[in-house]
Amino acid sequence: MSYERKEIAPEEIARQEEICRRIFDRITADGQRPLAMVDTYGCQQNEADSEKLRGYLREMGCGFTQDEFQADIIVINTCAVREHAEMRVFGNVGALNHSKKARPGQIIAVCGCMVQQPHIAEKIKKSYPIVDLVFGPHELWRFPELLEKAMTGKKRVFATEKSDGNLAEGIPQQRDGSVKAWLSIMYGCNNFCTYCIVPYVRGRERSRKPEDVVREARELIAAGYKDITLLGQNVNSYGKDLGLGVDFADLIRMVDAIDGDYVLRFMTSHPKDASEKLFQAMAESRHCAHQLHLPVQSGNDRVLKAMNRSYTRQKYLDQVALARQYMPDLVLTTDIIVGFPGETDAEFEDTLRLVETVGYDAMFTFIYSPRVGTRAAEMPDPMSREDKQRNFDRLLETANAISAEKHAAYVGTVQEVLVDGPSREPGMLSARTMNGRLVHLPGGGELIGQFVKVKITDYTTWSLFGEKV
């Protein structure tokens, strides 16, 4: 198993694009435009990966559909962070039996973090014969080559050997939408939090070169994107592997120096590496949202240690205070795990108190899900599922009450928002305040991509409602 950073040569990507052209000739030979469906589970990194899969598929001549009965090629991009997502994938892949029967030439590929786990790849091999191609996150750059093999060969293709450390520039991207864009700045994670599967499936941290990140940001801004989110499992350790003396705070300043009307966001920050230098860069930048997703996971020191999080409750609270000192209008969000192995009710209470003390704008709460191969999965876990659920419900209630209270305080204020597309609320538009809160407002499509002033009129736990002023 190699942990070395391995840059994929540009000629290799050119070769993949050449294969796209070959596939194009093959699948469009009858004059029809084939359709592809890409289904994405999990985090924003996966969404960004799916945009690359779609980029390649577009070069193969595919149009896109969300209907599996219309699709000639189906790619399921999976998540391994919790069991629940894995069960959904198995259920949905199983259901593709019907579409494959209706369209016998249909190619089904399953990729992403879930299949990078040997026991999952094995299960697909044995129990899901309809799947033609399986490949892990490290192989995404050579999706065209793998797909061609699956289309032309007699055997199913499995490419999930560990080839840690790949870093590929220049993969074509088909972005979702025209206002918001994901920009991956690094891949992988070195932290090995004891509950987490990510370092095992996505490998060690590799940072893209600053000039590559800045070039992509410049291209996005020139193309009219207005809301750019820098992505990494732990953006605060950006650059450590490059040895160039450029850290994440420096990178923020480099991107921020690009002129234009846009908002810069980022996620995720690990509290052990978030620094005063970062808060200062955020506060002083012209484009960076005062918005921080700072997962705390637990408010109890023993549990934090067992999770291998490398900070204490107090250090976390000090960081929050410092960040707020630099940015009094900071919007702060977090992730919390309830029911980590051995967590007692008293330890859970510490988390609840911390949540009340910090007062998060929004929280993402999860019940611990054991992941094969992680250290926590071997720890004694005496608390019953019912008791964990009870604590989880209490946390959710507290979190929702705090979020609602924070949102209530917006009512009557005027906020600058960026309108990014149609809203899930029928007939409404969706927008974000500069610091990232979701706002629904009435209005026509001409507002999409515009910065507008909105008077906030109402709220729910998760979003605000407003009207253009």
Ligand code: 5AD
């Ligand atoms: N069980 C439950 N939640 C988890 N997360 C990561 N691994 C697990 C797990 N095994 C949560 C963490 C992380 C978020 C993305 O998912 O809170 O921050």
Ligand code: SF4
């Ligand atoms: Fe997982 Fe921890 Fe890395 Fe986040 S920092 S991806 S929780 S190992």
